[in-house]
Amino acid sequence: MSITANVQALHAQPQTAERRFSADGVLNSVGEAVYEWNLANDYLDWSTGTSDLLGITDTGMMMTNRNWEALLVPGSVNSRGAALAESEQTDDGTGVPYQIQYALSGGHLRDGQDVWLEDTGRWFANPETGRPARAHGVIRIVTERRKREERVDRMSRFDPLTGLLNRARLTVELDTLFSTLVDDGKPASFILLGLEHFDLVNQVYGFEAGDAVMSEAARRITANLRATDIVGRFSGAKIGVVLPECDDQDMLIAGYRMLNVLRNEPIITDCGSIALTISIGGVSIPQHARECRTAFMAANQALEESRRNRDNVVAVYRPDPERERLRLEAGIMAENIINALREGRIHLVWQPIVDAETGEVAFHEALVRLEEHDGTSIEAGDFVAIAERLGLIRLVDHHALDLALETMKRCSTATFSLNVSNETACDPEWLSKVAHAIHECPDIAKRLIVEITESHAAESDDEARRFINSLADLGCRVALDDFGAGYTSFRTLKALPFDVIKIDGQFAVDLEHSVENQTFIQSLVKLASLYGARTVVEWVEDDETAKMLREWGVDYLQGFAYGRPRKLLPWPIDRPAEEAAVPEIIEEI
Incomplete structure (x- = not known):
């Protein structure tokens, strides 16, 4: 017999506080009980064992709905009586459903603990008044569920x-x-x-x-x-x-x-x-x-x-108006960087680095540029620092690497260096991408030079050494960029196995008249030679400076005297083009 049939059978039986239902044992075993409520006399009729199920010590409190609601935790907003009184629905003969949750106060219960109930029922109207005349329903103990919900709610706040x-x-x-x-x-x-x-x-x-x-x-x-x-x-x-x-x-x-x-x-x-x-x-x-x-x-x-x-x-x-201006400019640049990544407006340009003795191009440096919609180009120095500060540099580095690796795959004679930021140098995904490209095209390894900044090397010898060794294991060379730009430590050269040392261009400015710069470069060249590293001096702009550097044993020269950065590829494309390199990581934006 169904629960509904059991409830309907109540009308033909004598009124008692508790009555046996055929499914009573099953209901109690799953923490449920059924009831019938006659609103005319406020009498409640419960399935057998309800008082034991809930731990109610005074069964008289279950006889009427008024007494039942006195068992609720003080201040309770939800109650069965309120649910029916506030209902705006009309009974069409099949009854009107309701469902509420409330708690019985532990002060009226055997173990002294509040018990939360879910009360699901249906009320039926008096045909003459249209107002609720009787109701029946099922109560279910939901204390544990309520505690879980409260824990989740608390964790959310x-x-x-x-x-x-x-x-x-x-x-x-x-x-x-x-x-x-x-x-x-x-x-x-x-x-x-x-x-x-x-x-x-x-x-x-x-x-x-x-x-x-x-x-x-x-x-x-x-x-x-x-x-x-x-x-x-x-x-x-x-x-x-x-x-x-x-x-x-x-x-x-x-x-x-x-x-x-x-x-x-x-x-x-x-x-x-x-x-x-x-x-x-x-x-x-x-x-x-x-x-x-x-x-x-x-x-x-x-x-x-x-x-x-x-x-x-x-x-x-x-x-601070100046600080606010800089903040707004940084926000505009950040949006520009994100849009440029999406639209493919960040590209590489190539500047030659020549052999100091022969003047022949030894390799190039890949430099990142952001192209505006009007065709003007923004140098890395004008947006990389903002990208680092706003957490966008990893996206820029991955995009630059994708472009660089695609170039190496298409141009078998391309040899160049590529910068990587401090943050991305710690990113295993970047290194994994290099390894995957070398696995597909092994000759990339001997043609790729990875430049890391002196500041990264200075932050952690162990971390920098792991990065350098990982690249060396793949067959790539590693260059220390901008040596002397602010973190100068000759100990770095001893501690880390760099293949190339790039001396910051500020030391080449007015070199002929600066004894300090002359001494610094000569000392560094000797030290680099001792550790088996080749040297590059940046910002070489005239023949006199080049001559001095050549005489001191500098290996490579870089500067406008030998070529400005150009977007045009300096090598022939001799391999089939693959699909355009669009870094998957841009999807994170």
Whole structure:
């Protein structure tokens, strides 16, 4: 017999608080029970075993719906009675469905724990009034499901480590504040607090200690703020604080209060005491920011100022027209870079590098250019730094590599060097792409020279050595680019096995009259020779400079004296063209 049939059979049987249904045992075993509700007398009739299933100690509380709703957690919005009273549907003779969730208070239950129920039923109208006259339904215990949903909901709003709001929820709260500020005109502030050298804490003490530091920092900050202030974990080592009704002066006071509670007392972990270095930046809203994005950007700029100026560890954002101009230009350039990648307007040009003795072209350097729609060309120096700062350089590097490898496949005599940024030099996908091309066309290896900057070599000997050795294993040569441009260390030449050393062009400027530059180049040439590396001097513009360099033993010369960068391929195309090289990675944009 179906549950519906069982419920219908209730009308012909004597009224009791609980009655046996044929499916009662099955229902109880899966955490369910059925009921019939007569709205005329408010009487509830339940399947047998319902009180035991729910742990209700006073079965009298189950006799009427009024008593049943007294079992609910105080303040409950949802109830069976409210569902029927608020229903706007009309019974066409088949009944009107309803489904609600509510919790029985643990204070009325045997184990003292709240029990969440899903109540699914159907009410039937009095033919004369059209209002509900009776209802029947099924209740299902959904406590565990509710707990899972609450955990998921909490995870969507809170940071699991610190218990603070996560960034998404912090953004919602700040958005809400912005909407009220427009009406009431009161000042407010947003602060970003950065735990400096946090990666070092993780490396030295371990991630568990890092977690302990972050949790304790969050606790201290929260404990020293007003009840109306809102705190959230903005990112890995940054905490964001929303301060309603707080002007510049109040923001400074709050900032230094947070600084003191974090800086004045070390944090105790299982690995020992850890002292924190803190930087804080803040912005007044809506005075200097009228939306979350600009508030985050302004506070982060102030935070960076705090990091640069250790005497002013709480920095307040102040508008700077020049900085704003540069920011807007960077945004325009970033959009231009992305569009150029999509439209194939980033290409390579080729500048010859000649043998110092013979003057013959030894190889070329592949230089990246961004072509505007009007045909003008933007040099790498004018957009690569922005691409690096905005995280776009990896896309540019992969696109340049695809173009370079395609050129080598089509031109069997092409030999050239190609620059790779610091970030991409650590990207295994870039190196894998080189290896795959060499597997398909083995002679590429001896014709490809990869240039890495001196700054990359200076950051990590081990990382640079792994990169150089990987390329050497493939048969490629590696050049150290712009040596002397700012990270000069002769130790680098000893520590890393470079094939070519490219001396920065600034040392070739006015070489005839600069004793310092002469000494630097001569010393470097001798040292490179000692380690078996060839040397290139950039920016060679005249015969007198070339003659001096040649006499000192420089191997190769590069500069406008020997050729400007040109888009036209300097080698014949002697292999069939494949499909145009469009880097798959551009799909990530």
